Amino acid sequence: MDESLLRTLTPAVIGVLVRRGASFAAAEDAVQESLVEALRVWPKDPPRDPKGWLVAVAWRKFLDAARAETSRRRREVRVVSEPAPGPGAEVDDTLWLYFLCAHPSLTPASAVALTLRAVAGLTTRQIAQAYLVPEATMAQRISRAKRTVSGVRLDQPGDVATVLRVLYLVFNEGYSGDVDLAAEAVRITRELAARVDHAEVAGLLALMLLHHARRPARTRPDGSLVPLAEQDRSLWDTRMIAEGVSVLQTALARDRLGEFQAQAAVAALHADARTAAETDWVQIVEWYDEVVRLTDSPVARLNRAVAVGEADGARAGLAVLAGLDPSLPRYAAVAAYLHERDGDAATAARLYAEAARSAPNLPEREHLTRQAARLNASLRR
Template identity: 75%
Template sequence: MAEAAVPDEVLLRALIPQVIAVVVRRGADFAAAEDAVQEALVEALRKWPEQPPRDPKAWLVTVAWRKFLDAVRAEDSRRQRELRVRAEPAPGPAGSDDDTLQLYFLCAHPSLSASSAVALTLRAVGGLTTRQIAAAYLVGEATMAQRISRAKRLLAGRRFDSPGDVGTVLRVLYLVFNEGYSGDVDLAAEAIRLTRRLAAGIDHPEVSGLLALMLLHAARRAARTGPRGALIPLTEQDRGRWDTGLIAEGVEVLQRALARDRLGEYQAQAAIAALHADARTAGETDWPQIVEWYDELVRLTGSPVARLNRAVAVGEADGPRAGLAALAVLDPALPRHTAALPRHTAAVAYLTERDGDPAAAARLYAAAARAASNVQERDHLTLQAARLNAELRG
């Protein structure tokens, strides 16, 4: 249909990873394939409005492959490299979803830093432009272009010849999700889109677990901040603003994953999020069951953040003094994980206030605010300290 061939952004973003993957499978390395596909896209934008192809994907594959061959022939080492390049394939199927799936693994290659893997995934799998990625991460376009170029150089010559690590791919997608929204790209929505596509191509309970976790967290997004961007804690959120459709979908995806009886960290986190979503009010939260899920998460990961969150959950389930005792046990381990220190102090402040010592809680909130690296968290903790100090003066 002619309408399907119009080179709009949605169509092209869906086709980019598929076409790159096909060109790589045919013999190009990642950097050369990505360059060839970008050239093919420029030609598509020029030709498609007046001559829309019947099969946009096949057209892009054909043009990108020719661009790649042209680049190979232009190199000084033409003869040596052409020994490795097959003749242009005969017309036929343009490739399968398996090719796109392999592209996820290549972009999350262990040789890449986390930031490079995220940028490359957004560019090659997500189909975002360098400008869009740079705006989302609040860096200059030239800086992001250099980051992507370095990542492509590191992947030069690497082929789809070994199984990818699902865990690494999921960590990259989770990093994208946690960036939220900035510039003109909603990275949380983009991460959900990419994880949906991954779930459609691979049968793995942790992929479903991550998708469920993203959906359940995204469901609370509208209630997470106030009109001026102030952080609203979970217990104070207007639950009427939670997206019940996303919650229902997330719970359904999670239940199917848990039925596989292959528990992983993302399924455990999603189960905790589902219990929060199930409570009609903060007071109805099933804290004992949440503690049990945190026990599983700590067993799976040993994460200091998971241990910290478990201690807070203990404070909700068994009273603030039990929570403070659980937090005290964590103190020796925290210096090795300095990112957890402000959150630990904030948790102690919260439970200290609940235990009836507002003066000490105010001092702890202020200390946590000074150590916070996130502006929203710093402002929230500062307001908590100010609130308690005002109450003490009044």
């Protein structure tokens, strides 16, 4: 069973049902039921046309649900005859669904959460981690969003900023989380950039390309993480880096700076350094100053503390860190790194172990645990 195929087909199938008259919430529910059915049936009897099979089953489940609730909801099913099973229309509805989920009736936070759940296929737990909120809180937010759009015809797309935020979070989950969505996020952002003349769309595309170019070097054959400073830079995709830099330069030339362009500039400086030692940390601090000015993001402030520690010394970085909230994700990991660079191995080992306990995924947890073990071993010598 190819679960990645199911994840790829989900937006297209939802799009077919919405175009036929289903509300978004009803279509998403029906498609989720069809995916459960596929997981049960396909291993023994795989269909020749997976998309057509999912469309037929999801549409049947939507009709069944709509007929059962007609009297209560006072709503007619716009299409009363079930279409014959067959190949789905070869239309990529994914970008269209991203815009529909950014509907004006939803708050930006709810729109992002709904899209990540329904279109990107992330679990409620993964979305909650991306938002830094409890899973129960995110479940309630998604439920409210689905209720909000349940009776709304999604024919008025939302704004580009919300779509960009969704794509950014999808890419981040694919880049560092349990589900590989990064390549799909790059594809959709490319499509958006081809259709929309917007500096921040280009900035996000550049950011994705520059990060994605480093991906082959981020893990060892056993799946363990390789920190940026230790990566084999010959494995980086130089063609993708060149494209990302070119896209970024074009965007910056428009003099409409946004957070994604500023973040891409940081990534470009890392990509430009032939070795970790040659990284221009002073410029990186300046670009993080721009990100903080544009967003006031606690995560950006945390990254800036690392950059200050590299540019001006570990104690300068720790001084910046002291002004931040210790409950921030990865705060302990940053503190451990800066304390180690400052020569305090005992504190660093304790903080690495603390960071490992709260790591969001297994590779990161194992990396931090190894760092703690390495320092503890050195202290026993």
